[in-house]
Amino acid sequence: MVDEKNLKTIIENILNEMTAGNVDVTNDVQSAVAVKAAETVSQSKIEDGCIPDITEVDIKKQFLVPHAEDPEGYQKMKQYTPARLGLWRAGTRYKTQSTLRFRADHAAAQDAVFSYVDEALVKEMNFVAVETLCRDKDEYVTRPDLGRQFSPEMCEKIKENTTHGAKIQVVVGDGLSSAAIGANIKEIIPSIKQGLKMFNLDFDSVVFVKHARVPSMDKIGELTDADVVCLLIGERPGLVTAESMSAYIAYRPTVDMPEARRTVISNIHSGGTPAVEAGAYIAELIKNMLDKKKSGIDLKEAE
């Protein structure tokens, strides 16, 4: 908080600048503030323009080194990495735009963890909405064990709203990035569905899990008795993207099964594998699991 004395000085300075010293502000700051404030409000013009979104800049193409020996060569190398290279400096620090961009990306990553998937989206997609034992995000972050368990009521809800013993059960979980679900889920679900059609396969109602950890799929596997459970879940966000999603897929998962039994497809986002293409690939993977009755390392070894 800015203390009162500081505030007074700031206001004085501002008013001095605005009035170019015509008004003796030091004598009666209070009234001057009131008058001037009213004036500023009435005088201020609202423009239609907007400040450019710094996160729109493609870092891979941003190159700020002045008088570089071989700028094309540097930029070519930059094409292979999303790392923040060639952004130059101001003294010993980053330039303002680089600093702001870093903070913006970091904020997006934090937001992705601490925000929730839009309820309207869950409704629109007709998901069966359930949640784990975590009561809020803080508990979700600090208690991974609770993020894989459901209350008896929730178990009941899952059972009632899914087809028992289905070949495929699709689950969506917020995980560590709600933004990832928001960005990808609408594209990937129909893509998986259509891909499965090619093999005469299909899936029924999709379960949505709030405060989900990956092993929550194991419990759902047991509850639904599905052959293959496919969990689409937000990945821990980084500074490159906050919208990366993973698919964890397992053949007949059970609670406390070894992690090696999961097959994972990561990096599903606009800069990685496009959601639509990933969905098409996942469909084929599921079909393969159903044929071989295996998943994870076991499936790799069977190939």
Added chain:
Amino acid sequence: MTEKILSVGIDLGTSTTQLVLSELFIENMASAFSIPRIVISDKKVIYRSDIRFTPILADNLIDADAIKDFVEAQYLKAGIQKEDIQMGAVIITGETARKENASKVLSALSGFAGDFVVATAGPDLESIIAGKGAGAHLYSKEKRLSVVNLDIGGGTTNLALFEEGEVVDTGCLDIGGRLIKVEPKTKKITYIAPKIQEIINKKGLAIQLNQPTSVEQLQPIIQEMVHLLENSVGLGMQSQFYQYIITNKGLRLGQCIKGISFSGGVADCIAKELPEDPFKYGDIGLLLGQGIAHSRLVMEKEVIPSVETIRATVVGAGSHTAEVSGSTITYTKAILPIQNIPILKLAKADEIGTSDEMATKIREKLQWYQLENEFQKIALGLSGEKNPSFQTVLTLAEAIVKGLETLIQRKEPLIIMVQEDMAKALGQSIHSLLPKDYPFVCLDSVRVENGDYIDIGNPIAGGTVLPVVVKTLVFN
């Protein structure tokens, strides 16, 4: 996990035939937790055959049986079984590049050596293959330098210009080492190619068929040939014969060309001094080589060492023709391999709008390829979108199926080549719209343009990718 693929390249040229065996290393570069990304990670030539004269029967027809014997003998020498070969390209160049020859060679070698991709190369494709075989594309990529490769053979000089590893232009001139043949012992001229004869006549030179000749007497025509080569890369005053000597087209002039490399038989003859017997090969190759060694070509351009010289074309054919498709694709196996299909590429502007609008565009363009009721198969090329929505994919699939209705009525397989990574989803969408079990291929990550022809081989790397040969014929 690297998969090794044995690839064969066979070059049937106007004068010589040769073969190389290469190992291509196919690797999944993606981490274990992502969708595979399969690339050709390395190429190694493991066997170079003898070089023999191309067996030609009357009327420029290749003696296919003799080719088969040659290939068989070389496999034996290399110690490999024909079954080991998974990929390959037969490049038929020069005057032997004819349809009858291609089908004859294909049938003679079919079942004999894996799944051959036979290509009858026009001068443009030959230039590219030779340039890649010589290593000019890699040099231009690593050093970020524009490099032109001159593949100077017996009958023609094939030019390919590379910038940052990409071919940007090609050209071809009727200049080569065997355009005048000289009997080594008697020094008598036994052959003069028609175009060279014309230049000799126009210049009033005393070079005559069936008459003995000398280095001095041939110098004026050699100098003219060198001058024409200088012209071809934009050096010197343009000769009055420049347009005349061009086979089909020259490089566009006025381009920035920094480096130059030489391949082909004459590349081995480039030396400042002539050897003791300048006619030991029975032709003017050594003289031409000496001429080049003293020309502005080597003085004004940075000369780049070639990886291959006389074998550039065959090495290019064996190692540099095939690329692999993207790793998420859809196809029905029964229709593979596919050969010599022309590309119908939609303009970017045609890929916008409703599926009906796009379908109309596809139908219109399809018309261009249907000449006088003669039906022509095509492969549809698209740019696609970088991160498409499911609806976009669906709309595109509908447009394709509607637009290619004539093909579907004829039960012709659909071949779709999309540049962006979306072929699996697009393929599955198309599949859902096609009649049951309808044959099709939908692949991505291969760049094609109008005027290209493609060959698609049998799947490799456990069925994840398809080898593709794009025969580029046109440059913008």
